[in-house]
Amino acid sequence: MKNVARATNTTKSIQSLQNYNEKELFLLYSENKTTEIRNELVSRYLYIVEILSKKYINKGIDYEDIYQVASIGLIYAIERFDINKGFEFSSFATPTIIGEIKKHFRDKGWSIRVPRRIQELSKKINGAKNNLHQKLQRAPLVKDIAEYLECTEEEIIEAMEASQVYTPKSLDLTYDNDGEDKDIKLMDLIGEPDKNFDNIENKEFLDKTIEKLNEVEKKVLIDRFFKNKTQMQVAEDLQVSQMTVSRMEKKIIEKFRSELNKSLM
Incomplete structure (x- = not known):
């Protein structure tokens, strides 16, 4: 019964607020900032x-x-508005709402910075498309838009391509695969780093470092790591002890580590 009574009182309260004019509502809200009054103003x-x-x-x-962003801006304006200063609320609210919208565009808009002239031209193209579509009764061509805006076709194409970075596209975006059962995802169409570049860099590093080894060190390196010989076999070929070969291996590895550190600096 209490919930029913509360709901009834709320309904009566909302109905009574509708009898107030805007000035009276703002005065009432300045004295009693209730959700019901704010919702009525909104x-x-x-x-x-x-x-x-x-x-x-x-x-x-x-x-x-x-x-939604503009609605939030309206709420901010209602919260900040002072009826006693004599301003019209619409004049006060408009810059506040526009400010919120522009802030949202700065945060969520162009994902890649492009020249301002391209951004401005992109905005004009959107308007030109709508006007030309009504005038020509068909989708306008690049040539039509260029003539309408007194620009070159190259400038129009540049702006239209740049507008594609206004918002980032998901890598999960799918495209029709010409009748095939499985659609193609955007991630499948994007190139990836060529592993051969890493192989080239690694080979250059190895060649450069090997040149700094003496002839015995080169033989130990090649026999152990390229021909897969055991330390004992290498020791027999060089007529030295296995311990000597082991020490030489550590020395060679240390040289490679030193060269690698230099290349990363």
Whole structure:
């Protein structure tokens, strides 16, 4: 029964708030910052959010996301607004909401920094596409857009390609594989480092270091690590003890370690 009574009182409260004008609501909210009053103010000024959000359609971020950010900006504006200063709320709220939208674009927008002229041209292209589509009753060609904006076709293509980095694409993005059963993922189309480059670098390092060994050290290295001979076999060939071969191995390894450290510095 208590919950029913509370719900009834809340409904009556909301209905009574609808009888207040905006100035009276802000005065009431300054005295009693309740969720009900704030929600009523939000509902009355959501039209500002809608108008401002539509200005950023086709800018690379979903309209729903922009609308949510703008709504948060509206709430910030309501919290900061002082009715006693004599300003119109719409004039106060607009820059606050736009500021939140632009901040969101800075955080979530172009994933790679491109020249400002390309960004500006990209915005103009979006508008030109809409206008030309209505005028020509078909999708505009690059040539049409270039003539409309008085640019070269190369500039239009450059801006259109740059706009692809406005938001990063998921590596799990799939493309149709021309009728094949399995679609192709973006990660499958992206190149990967050629392992041969590492092999070339390693070979150059080995050749350079081996040149610094004396003839006996070279023989020990080649016999032990390339011909897979045992220490005893190498010792017999050199007519030295196995212990001597073992010490020479350690000395050779230390030289390689020293050269590697130099190359990394």
